Amino acid sequence: MIRETPVMTSDILDELTGATLFFKCEHLQDTGSFKLRGASHAVSQLPADCPGVxxxxxxxxxxxxxxxxxxxxxxxxxxxxxGAVASKVDNIRRHGGTIHYCEPTQAGREAALAALVETGLTPVPPYDDDHIIAGQGTVGLELLEQVPNLDVIVAPVGGGGLVSGIALAALTCEHHRPQVIAVEPAGADDVMRSLAAGRRVDDHRPDTIADGLRALVGERNLALIRQHVEAVLPVSEAQIISAMGNIWQHLKQVAEPSGAVALAGVLAHAERFRNQRVGIVISGGNLDVAERLAGL
Structure with missing residues (x-):
């Protein structure tokens, strides 16, 4: 079920950043994002008589x-x-999921989920879960096998399952262990604020085009980020949009805003990555293309 996603390169983007870039194409994973890795691992741990998730x-x-x-x-x-992206809602339905809408807040999400769990369903958290983190970490393990001797791996951070899993994967390198760097939208900077405060903040009002990174970072994930992630870098909305354009123009791939955030971080903070071998995770490609074309 899990695909070994390819790694792409671009001489032009290498020249633009002064680094040697390797793009891990998780937008080509089944369902269009890295999320299938964690979800499939978590579901594999459930008993056969599970009443539903x-x-x-x-x-x-x-x-x-x-x-x-x-x-x-x-x-x-x-x-x-x-207000969720229509194509993403359609993607859930396409794979057999039943939709329940809630208020677009963390509290609204958690309350609606709690009501479903009370009916007997088994909760499978989106990121703050050991099985989810382990599954997402296979992105890092796979990339390290495909591209040896990376100096750094850059990934987006929202809830934190992907980057914390990759950070754990990087610990398996006995020689030339890469740094792991997270990138988050400046309009959803709860990870940076939480690290500065020494605790997970609770005043989270995200305002970013990167809808996949609007969630509040998980407790487990924050602890792993604090311990194993070298830095968290901010990017603006304009930088995210520019990175989406660069991925399309130079790799001929469609990345959703969240999926382009890691490249946005490398472009915005290029001096940090100059002369290094850099793995960049394109985390998802579920862009509402019809809506974008309608705006042209």
Whole structure:
């Protein structure tokens, strides 16, 4: 079920950044994002008589969980914030998930999920879960096998499952262990603020085009980021959009805003990566193309 996603390169983007870049194409994973790795691992741990699973998601984890659950014959109920990207909602339904809308806040998500769990469904968190983190970490393990001797791996951070999993994967390198760097939108900077405060902040009002990175970072994930991630870098909305354009123009790939955030970080902080071998995770490609074309 899990694909070994390819690694792409671009001489032009290397010249633009002064680094040697290797793009891990998780947008080409089944369901369109890395999320299937964590969801499938978590679902594989459930008993055969599981009554069904439930989660909250902006879209990618929901589709991944619906897909993983359907392969085991489980129902999947997905809490989705009002205003979620239409193509992501369609993707959840396409893979067999049942949609339940909620207020577009962390509290709204958690309350709606709690109501579903009270009916007997098994919760599968989107990121703050050991099985999810372990599954997402296979992105890092796979990349390190495909491209030896990386100096740094750069990944986006929202809830934190991907970057914390990659950071754990990097610890398996006995020689030439790469640094792991996270990038987050300046409009959803709860990870940076939480690290500065020494605790997870609770005043989170994200305002970013990167809808997959609007969630509040998980407690487990924050602890792993604090211990194993070298830095968290901010990027602006304009820098995210520019990175999406660069991925399309030079790699001929479609990345959603969240999926382009890691490249945005490397472009915005190029001096930090100059003359290094850099792995960049394109985390998802579930862009609402019809909506974008309608705006042209």
């Amino acid at each position: 439930a989660t909250h998601s902006s879209g990618n984890h929901g589709a991944a969980l619906a897909r993983a659950a359907s392969l085991r014959g489980f129902a999947a109920d997905i809490v989705v914030p009002e």
